[in-house]
Amino acid sequence: MGSLDQQTLPAALKARGVSRRQFVKFCSTMVATLALPPRYLGAVVKAMESARRPVLVWLEFQDCAGNSESMLRTSNPTVTEFVLDLLSWEYHETIMAGAGKQAEAALERVVREHKGEYIAVVEGAIPTADDGVYCTIAGRTALEIARHVCSSAAASIAVGACAWDGGLVRANPNPTGAVGLQEAVPGIKVVNLGGCPHNPANTAAVLVHYLTFHEMPALDQYNRPLFAYGNIIHDQCERRAHYDAGRYVEEWGDEGHRKGWCLYKMGCKGPEATFNCPVVRWNDGTSWPVKSGHGCIACASHRFWDNKSPFYKRLPQVPGFGVDVTAEKIGWVALGAMAGAAAAQAIGSTIRKKVRPPEASEGPTKPSSSPEA
Amino acid sequence: MTEMHGGSRQISGPYQLAPGRTRIYVWEKPVRFAHWLLVLSLVVLSVTGYYIYNPFVISRGRAAYVMGTARFIHLVAAWAFIAAILVRFYWFFRGNRWARINQFIPTRRERWQDAVETVKYYMFRRWNPTPRIGHNALAGATYTLIFGIAVIEIITGLALYNNVVHSKCLGLLVGWVPRLADIQWLREIHFLVMFALWFFFIHHMYSVLLAASEEKNGCVEGMVSGYKFVTQADLQREFGTRPGGEKSEPVRAVRQTPAAGKVSG
Numbered sequence: 001m002g003s004l005d006q007q008t009l010p011a012a013l014k015a016r017g018v019s020r021r022q023f024v025k026f027c028s029t030m031v032a033t034l035a036l037p038p039r040y041l042g043a044v045v046k047a048m049e050s051a052r053r054p055v056l057v058w059l060e061f062q063d064c065a066g067n068s069e070s071m072l073r074t075s076n077p078t079v080t081e082f083v084l085d086l087l088s089w090e091y092h093e094t095i096m097a098g099a100g101k102q103a104e105a106a107l108e109r110v111v112r113e114h115k116g117e118y119i120a121v122v123e124g125a126i127p128t129a130d131d132g133v134y135c136t137i138a139g140r141t142a143l144e145i146a147r148h149v150c151s152s153a154a155a156s157i158a159v160g161a162c163a164w165d166g167g168l169v170r171a172n173p174n175p176t177g178a179v180g181l182q183e184a185v186p187g188i189k190v191v192n193l194g195g196c197p198h199n200p201a202n203t204a205a206v207l208v209h210y211l212t213f214h215e216m217p218a219l220d221q222y223n224r225p226l227f228a229y230g231n232i233i234h235d236q237c238e239r240r241a242h243y244d245a246g247r248y249v250e251e252w253g254d255e256g257h258r259k260g261w262c263l264y265k266m267g268c269k270g271p272e273a274t275f276n277c278p279v280v281r282w283n284d285g286t287s288w289p290v291k292s293g294h295g296c297i298a299c300a301s302h303r304f305w306d307n308k309s310p311f312y313k314r315l316p317q318v319p320g321f322g323v324d325v326t327a328e329k330i331g332w333v334a335l336g337a338m339a340g341a342a343a344a345q346a347i348g349s350t351i352r353k354k355v356r357p358p359e360a361s362e363g364p365t366k367p368s369s370s371p372e373a
Numbered sequence: 374m375t376e377m378h379g380g381s382r383q384i385s386g387p388y389q390l391a392p393g394r395t396r397i398y399v400w401e402k403p404v405r406f407a408h409w410l411l412v413l414s415l416v417v418l419s420v421t422g423y424y425i426y427n428p429f430v431i432s433r434g435r436a437a438y439v440m441g442t443a444r445f446i447h448l449v450a451a452w453a454f455i456a457a458i459l460v461r462f463y464w465f466f467r468g469n470r471w472a473r474i475n476q477f478i479p480t481r482r483e484r485w486q487d488a489v490e491t492v493k494y495y496m497f498r499r500w501n502p503t504p505r506i507g508h509n510a511l512a513g514a515t516y517t518l519i520f521g522i523a524v525i526e527i528i529t530g531l532a533l534y535n536n537v538v539h540s541k542c543l544g545l546l547v548g549w550v551p552r553l554a555d556i557q558w559l560r561e562i563h564f565l566v567m568f569a570l571w572f573f574f575i576h577h578m579y580s581v582l583l584a585a586s587e588e589k590n591g592c593v594e595g596m597v598s599g600y601k602f603v604t605q606a607d608l609q610r611e612f613g614t615r616p617g618g619e620k621s622e623p624v625r626a627v628r629q630t631p632a633a634g635k636v637s638g
């Protein structure tokens with residue numbers, strides 16, 4: 001982690017031995033990720049060259065460190081290098097050298113000395129049940145830390161599903177009362193980067209946007225940047241032609257699966273998920289889950305653990321029925337019951353007609369207990 | 374009219390009425406149009422909708438476009454379905470006394486009692502059905518339910534559709550829906566309502582055939598021609614008079630809507 005010196009990005013990159021060529025390449029990747037027209041490249045490069053690196057703190061609460069991992073595991077140096085050097089990282093429990101009192105002092109210093117200037121990145125959900133005792137760091141609950149740090153930040157970024165909406169931690173039955181950042185600390189400026197994990201390319205793009213235009217990118221109703229969450233997976237999927245044609249994988253490893261057909265019948269949630277996963281992809285643009293043969297589980301959708309499961313079936317479980325009772329089964333049984341009732345009624349009515357006393361059949365409108373006047 | 378009532382045996386011509394029966398114009402054109410458009414669109418929507426849920430046709434040709442076609446047909450039929458529902462809803466307020474909204478929502482005590490009697494009839498607690506020139510109160514209430522779930526189907530359908538097209542106009546109409554329930558639950562509801570409509574279909578077929586055999590008033594053909602053949606007692610109960618009298622002259626009786634307040638029973 002750097003010190004609090006406010007050196008410029010090119011200087012920091014030079015110290016790391018990143019060439020100008022790699023730098024421009026990174027900038028153009030970011031322009032593409034942000035879905036900006038190519039003519040913005042010049043502006044982005046210029047902004048990146050002259051930007052004073054803002055201070056960043058990365059808070060981890062109820063998390064698996066998967067978002068940190070995702071950030072650090074990009075094999076090609078660029079994204080990692082740039083993201084680490086784009087900003088001056090002052091606090092990140094998992095990767096910082098300092099520990100204990102020293103580390104907490106660094107966090108306090110940022111909040112004190114850079115009030116209203118630093119960026120707070122949050123990873124993981126925040127428990128609220130029982131006064132938030134289910135996650136405490138250095139004697140303070142996650143809720144206290146989030147309130148303290150995020151309310152003094154210039155902007156907060158919630159990375160991953162858990163920080164956005166509670167994610168896995170909040171999934172039913174949510175024993176710790178976990179919520180996402182914007183629910184835990186209402187009223188702060190927050191950008192949500194859902195996904196399990198977040199895609200580091202998107203997070204880098206948000207930071208680049210912030211450094212270039214001095215504001216956060218356009219957001220949707222969940223405060224997620226539209227450039228990353230504005231399109232449906234299904235509309236960007238390379239298997240889409242098979243979907244429209246009607247060619248589906250029926251079973252893992254069958255002929256269709258080997259030929260790369262659509263995973264719709266295997267429960268792919270691409271048709272209801274929004275993310276730029278198929279375009280940005282993972283591992284430096286190598287692949288993404290559907291390309292490698294697994295259906296999308298809509299990891300970047302709101303409360304996806306509860307809403308999009310079961311991941312290998314088209315429709316959710318009907319509440320109140322056993323796990324292997326599908327909505328379709330319920331439908332057919334109800335229809336069968338109706339048909340049975342109709343048949344029984346038909347038999348009954350035929351008998352009634354036969355045994356109806358003549359005075360009752362005088363006219364169909366002379367019932368014994370007629371209500372009408 | 375070859376169906377006879379009360380054991381009479383006189384049939385002398387295709388337009389001869391059974392003794393004691395009056396030919397009466399019940400279902401106006403918009404009602405019949407909406408009815409059959411609903412039937413047609415529902416059949417098409419069900420077949421394509423089930424395919425979209427579970428694409429059972431395995432297509433192998435290079436130029437195959439089965440799902441694409443099924444979705445296209447589903448969407449076209451959906452608009453037809455919406456149109457039919459809108460026509461019918463409009464006619465709740467413009468139609469004759471048997472098409473009006475008060476036939477569907479039992480707000481009057483007589484209608485409630487009528488519904489109870491009809492339930493008794495279905496439960497074999499009564500010898501005879503409770504014929505009405507229009508719908509009996511129970512049937513009316515059932516149709517209200519069906520119109521209600523048709524509206525649910527339309528709302529969930531449009532919300533799912535807007536998930537694909539992202540239209541601003543449609544967003545104004547159904548943008549609130551995905552905030553209420555996740556898109557997967559909308560899909561689930563949309564799917565289950567299809568079964569509810571099939572459920573109703575079986576029930577409707579059975580009730581209509583039962584009514585046709587019990588009341589012999591041409592209630593099946595009536596949805597095609599618009600006419601029913603009702604007894605004097607039916608007329609008596611409905612209007613308190615006997616238009617046509619004993620002569621049973623084929624009258625296009627009561628075309629005009631009487632003042633809504635006068636609707637009886």
Ligand code: SF4
Binds near residue numbers: 233235237263264271
């Ligand atoms: S694999 Fe999934 S996202 Fe791709 S076309 Fe099929 S259903 Fe859509």
Ligand code: SF4
Binds near residue numbers: 233273288290296
């Ligand atoms: S395919 Fe779907 S579930 Fe998988 S990473 Fe991409 S958006 Fe997430």
